[in-house]
Amino acid sequence: MNEQAAEQLPDDVDTLKALLLQKQQRIRLLEEQILLMRDKHFTSGSEQASNQLGFFDEAEAEADAEPPEAPTTASPATTPKKPAGRQQLPADLPRVRREHDLPEEEKICTCGCQMREIGEETSEQLDIIPAKIQVIQHVRKKYACKACEAGVKTTPLPAQPISRSSASPGLLAQITVAKYQDALPLARQEKIFHRIGVDLPRNTLASWIIRCSQLVQPLLNLLEDRLRDGPIIQCDETPVQVLKEPDKPPESQSYMWVRLGGLSDESVVLYDYYASRSGEVAGTLLSGFNGYLQTDDYAGYHAVGAEKGIIHLGCWAHARRKFIEAQKVADSKNKKSKGKDKNKKNRPSKADIALNYIGHLYGIERKCKHLSPEERYQLRQAKSLPVLNKLRSWLDKNLPGALPKTALGKALFYLQKNWEKLCVYTEDGRLNIDNNGAENAIRPFVIGRKNWLFSDTTNGAKASAALYSLIETAKANDLEPYDYLRRVYAELPQANTVEAIEALLPWNAKEALLAEKRALAEGGEG
Known part of the structure; x- marks a missing residue:
């Protein structure tokens, strides 16, 4: 310490002690921050707590209360083990039989007699057929009257997910699932299509994605109603960068919000894009809801959590x-x-x-x-x-x-x-101990964000929210996302009533999708 700094120190011993204590606390705090930053960047992200087996006597003395009677970590002996050996291949997959027979000369026994077949031995391999691109031709017959030549009649083309587009429901479902379930950016999908001989520019793919999000809006409206009918909503939010957000610089953060809820047999997961993380957004998303709200301790939820009719849970x-x-x-x-004193317990x-x-x-x-x-x-x-x-x-x-x-x-x-x-x-036995349901629901978006990094426009961000909502809701109801979206894209353009749209809600479409899957497994047309 130089002389000038020493002269600035107080002469009173008590004041010096207080100053020293303050500095020591500051050093301790900075050391903890450095340790946690190192841990965050250089160690596993697991939240597993260290095993502390056998400390209960000391814990009891420290806490002045009897701690739980046994450690919560399951011992290896009580952990169920997976069966050893190769697992059976799924029974619902189609089988292709390939027979391997002995040559005729080897079917003669060494005694000279003809050997007879007494059975067979079967082993299985898992095979895969790469994606197959095909063109669907919609052929409409034309009719005319030769007698009066009044005109030509042609049956109208069934309503398509995107009018005057070459994209079928199956192709749109594949593009949607590839981006929002498998985290494949559109630029990467463009290259994949090019390798199999199809030219689909990424701007075309982006346009289709936005059109699909507009198509499914009536279905999302029904899901919103079902979410609010449920007794519990879990909420979470995560940052997203939108380059062309009005009145905001490109490097600023916007937010993707997620809500999870619904009835016991109707799980709903809804994403919503907003430019901010303010409490006003939380109020908008939860306006009119009565029931339990479960969130973390972010201050944006405090006001809505204190409203009449809402009971706020922690995590x-x-x-x-x-x-x-x-x-x-x-x-x-x-x-x-312990390094200084190895005998210290x-x-x-x-x-x-x-x-x-x-x-x-x-x-x-x-x-x-x-x-x-x-x-x-x-x-x-x-x-x-x-x-x-x-x-x-x-x-x-x-x-x-x-x-x-x-x-x-x-x-x-x-x-x-x-x-x-x-x-x-x-x-209430319906409630959860934590908000992990919402965090798990928003995780696919976080994984996807690591690949595509940002959204170009607010329309793109809102389209992402809409399609993530359908995919995650399908998964929450045990549906395969591609099968569900293909059905939605095929039937929603022709759904002209509320009842027809309700039939496409995941829990209502489940039985039809399972029947279609069984038919395909049996070799039918589905």
Whole structure:
């Protein structure tokens, strides 16, 4: 330290001690931030907490409360193993029989007698036929009267997904699924088509995508109604860059929002594009909804979550992540201290104790996964509430001494701030412990964004939202996206009534699609 800096220090010892303590806390905070940044960039993105088996006695002394009676991590002995050996190929795939017979001279036994067939031995290989491009010719017969020559009659062409276009429902379904399910940008699809001898420029593909999104809007309107009829909506959002967003620079961020909900047997996933992440957007997306709203702690949801008729749930997965970060910091410090004193026994950190409680809550959820809502409610009341009460007592004891800006402090204060919302899930067996459903629903978009990076226009971003909605809703209802979209693109142009459009909702179309798949497997025309 130079003389000028030394002269600026206060002379009072108590003031110097306070200043030193402040600097030490600052250094500790910066060290934690560096550790977490290194961990984020150079280690696995798994949220798996470190195994802390056998620390329960020490945890009990630390928490002044009995911790969960057993670790939540399943031991290898209790984990079901996959059958050894090659797995059977799916029975519903068509089979092509190829017979391999002995030459006639080898069918003579060494004793001179003719050998007889007594059976056969069958082995199977999986084969694939590359994509086949074909041209569908729509031939319409023309009729005229030779007697009066009044005119010519021709049956009208059935309504097509894109009028006066060479794109069939099957081709449009393939392009849509390739981009929004398989994350293949249109530029890459253009090259794939070129390799098989078809010239489809990417601007043509982009135009078709936008036209398809406009076509399916009536179906999306019905899905919106079904979403709001359900008792629960989960929400999440993620950034997206749109180059030609009005009144915004190209490098600015816009947002793709996702909502997940519906009835128990009708899952709905809806994407919506908006230029901002403001609470006004959340209010628009949830206006008129009455029921449970589950989100993370983003402030944009606070206002709508406080509205009459809405009960706001928290997300235990987000609370858990913060303690995992605190655990990484604690583990790093333990390694350093153990390096100085190899005989030192590491006590469980406060993050370890919190993660153990949270892990036990998730263990209870695994047990009640296949129960009815009423049975799930009863189990949570009997098992989850006692764990929550112990965790609450532990939190009250450790919160006063926590430094708010440290990783542990952030985790503890997050838990304190969201405690009431985090406990709501125990009040209704239909509710989830976390918001992972919405996060899983938005993950395909995040994966796709890594490939195509940005949207050129707002129309393109809105088209993406519409088609992601149909694909993810189809998947949520156990439908194969290509089969479902091909049917939607083929039948929606001819659907002139609400009943006809409702027949194309995923849960209504499922039986017809399964019948079509069975027919194809049996060799029929489908």
